[in-house]
Amino acid sequence: MTEWSYTVRIWAIRERSYRKPFQLRWQVGHRPHSESFLTKGLAESRRAQLITASRAGEPFDVDSGFPKSMVQKEKDIPWYQHARNYIEMKWDQAPATTRKNLAEAMATVTPILVKDTKGMADPRAVRTALYGWAFNVNRWDQEPPPEVKAVLAWFERKSLPTSALAQRMLVRKALNACTKRMDGKTSAGSVIARKRAIFHQALGYAVDAELLTENPIPGLRWKAPERAEEEVDPECVPDPELSEQLLAAVRAQGPRGRHLEAFFGCILYAASRPGETVGLERSDFHLPRQGWGKVWLRESRPRAGSPWTDSGEAHDRKGLKHRPRKAVRPVPIPPRLVALLRWHITVHGVAPDGRLFRTARGGMVQESGYGEVWARARRTVLSPVDQKTKLAKRPYDLRHTAVSTWLSAGVEPQIVAERAGHSVGVLFRVYAKFLKGGEEAANAKISERLRQGRSATP
Structure with missing residues (x-):
């Protein structure tokens, strides 16, 4: 760690009978320093540099004896x-x-x-x-x-x-x-x-690294172009009924579609992100014969490309979004998804490593593959006019369907946020328009409570 001092004493140049006869001496803090030169002009030039830096109020490096500007110039790199x-x-x-x-x-x-x-x-x-x-x-x-x-x-x-x-x-x-x-x-x-x-x-x-004295960005009057609010657009989000139709259209696409129906079902009913879904294993689920089950979301497997991962595989392994690496997000799943997953396991089995979803060769499900199936289902279900809109454009929109459905059903926002893997603040910001959509129901509840209060007054 560099030690700096503002206590600097600089003496006059003295001449000696050496190969470099002109010696400059100075002191930083309690540490003496000296430098010898061939000519008196070079010695005077260095002395002037030190005096100028000292008068300008620059701190000096105790070890090297030079002012901060000179030290930084010496350390400077492209x-x-x-x-x-x-x-x-x-x-x-x-x-x-x-x-x-x-x-x-x-x-x-x-x-x-x-x-x-x-x-x-x-x-x-x-x-x-x-x-x-x-x-x-x-x-x-x-x-x-x-x-x-x-x-x-x-x-x-x-x-x-x-x-x-x-x-x-x-x-x-x-x-x-x-x-x-x-x-x-x-x-x-x-x-x-x-x-x-x-x-x-x-x-x-x-x-x-002491290459700059300060970060210039905070003091810069620079403003980025206006950015859209981080809100989910309701026009993108299919309602539960339309989502069911899209899943049926996925199932109708033959073996490939039937294999991916439960994959999309996890996004729709458990609000899992696609990256959290591709690596799900049988051990991550509790699937009872009747009633609600549960899934434990433990990691995300986003496709980053083999040049960027340590394993050389296309999919990375990382913790849940905005969570510590070992954090787990338990999500109750409705009987509809439990039945779908039980059927999937019965028909397709699991991969040797326990994964539920895989390609024909046993690899990780690819975005390009399930995206193609989703696009075909969308063309089957939506009208030509709706196909030109943002409605259900991406499989990720099924996650928004899940969260908006929970909110519209009256589930407490804190519980919704926990299941979706958000903070409550992010939930309010991202799903603001869906929360606003519940104003009439909220007003009705308040009116009913006020009515009860009046009727109880003698």
């Missing part, structure tokens, strides 16, 4: 190297999807933080090299293709020093880049917020 250091620092503790987000953010800002753009490759080649190679630690021990190697060498030469990010206008340019997609259109609000947060963390890491 932004490209700092970004790689930041990625490496985050890598081991980050799930695969987070690794992709980190790489995406660094690949967005790094092309902005260069000395000039002369000789820069086209945007797609730059993204391939940065996103796929420079900021993917799993590939650092692999030899990149020649074209990628050339792009990375260019960034090593052209990258600005990290200390340059003390310039707020430069940071502003990088933040502006976070708002755009490769086609020039404005990114989604959630993407902009995520990239800004990662860039902010990378600059904070530069402060920790």
